[in-house]
Amino acid sequence: MEELIRNIIEQHKNKKKKTIETKYIVSELKTLGTNLYSEPSLAKPFATAIQQLVDDGVLKPLGNSLFIPSYGGAMNKYSINVKYFESDDILSSSMLNDLHPKLNMSYYVKHASEYYELEDIIHRINDILYDTSSDILTANERSYLIFGDEKAIMYPEDASIDGSDILKKLGGLTLEDLKAKRTFEPFFYLATSGYHNLTEKRNVLIVENQDTLNTFIDAVMNGQLSNIHLLIYGEGNAITRKFGFIQNIHGKPEDNYFYFGDIDPEGLSIYYRLKSTFPDYNIIPAVSLYSYMINKVDPADARRLRKPQKVDDVSVSQFIAAFDTETGMVIKDIIYSERYLPQEVINKTDMARLNGIGIH
Structure with missing residues (x-):
């Protein structure tokens, strides 16, 4: 239809006309076998074609022109860009x-x-x-x-x-x-011999904060967390920008990717953005670590946020879906009561116990 209308406009222009009315275009289309009067379903493609011609610079709505609802919102009169048709x-x-x-x-x-x-x-x-x-x-x-x-x-x-x-x-x-x-900014990581040698699914832990990362690095290197094969420093929001670097170190989408951050609105949002940006990768919350945090510290003692954070309902619902109902409700209560639990709740003294629990 767009090409038909373009030809109608050009022929009209050749008659030394600088403006054209929509009803004239509709009338000419009818003579060519496209009848908008008898086929209302053509109104939308007609309006789309007119808008494309406006976008292409063929037509320009006149200042005093009016919308025509019956033609999908096209204007009733346009000026013709004569230069468009110059050879x-x-x-x-x-x-x-x-x-x-x-x-x-x-x-x-x-x-x-x-x-x-x-x-x-x-x-x-x-x-x-x-x-x-x-x-x-x-x-x-x-x-x-x-x-x-x-x-x-x-x-x-x-x-x-x-x-x-x-x-x-x-x-x-x-x-x-x-x-x-596309290349990705590299992230800091620690890979074990198991990461390089295992053929089955490997366990990858993404840790949001630097202090907690260092604690986990020590534990992995000392053999206290034997079921972690790769540690990645999430660096807060930076992980969403950098995670694509996983291809450079031969990460596989089917590996187990466990995200571990603070229990606060931003921590949950980072997880959701990461998972949404890389949907082909099996990224889930590190349920065992979050549950351990909640069991170690009475959630009622969770501190008030230092400054307000925007709560995204979708991020919260997607995050707690990985937990049992009771734990999910505890996390939800912390978030919506504007409190938080930092991942630093877990420290060096917890590593041996976490080895027994495992990362899952």
Whole structure:
């Protein structure tokens, strides 16, 4: 429908008309066999097509135009961008013959001046798409080769050119299309010999705070926590940004990933964001450690939060779903009463007992 409407507008423009009424477009569509009068279901695609033409710069609503509810909210009158139809701003089909099929040139066909500005870049992308033997580079390395700016793809807000927007306009090209991969900031970790040698599921413990991490490192290295094969320093919110680094140390999605942080709104939110960001990985709360905390310290003695934290109901419900009903209710009460239990409740004196309980 969009192409039909575009042709109607162009023919109207050729009659030296600078504005066009929606009812005229509807009438012309009817003569072409698309009858909005008798088929109300066409109202939505009609409005979508009109909006796309507005987005493409073909039409612009007049200042005194009105919405037409029966046509999905289209305006009743538009001005025509005459320059859009000028031949020097339309790419000829012959210029596109040698381009890779993955390059969607529909945007640049309509914005030839932008194409000419980016022609070298587009052809560099085209060469990469055709090169089946190209090495896989990091996103920043590939970005520099294409755009002359290493931040253009992943961090366009800090770059001299918005490479991300250009890739979007070319049909939403991905890093994989460009023979590139995203890299992740490394996290601090401790891997045991079991982590490297076991073929079955391994136990990975993600610890939010540094002091608790050091306590667990000592216990693992001293053989007190034999069922932990990999320790990861979560570093609070940073874990969501860094967790993808697990691929670099051969972590498997089917391994057991236990998250252990503070019992407070932020701790539960970090867990939920991590699990949501990496849904392919088997990430669950370290139930045995949280339960041990609650049994060691009377939850009634949980301290008031030092400063308010926003409670996310979804994060809470997703977190406590891993626990038995009674323990889940205790955690929920701590959160909603604006109190907290830090993971530092567990210290060096608890390690031997935790070895007997295990991480699960």
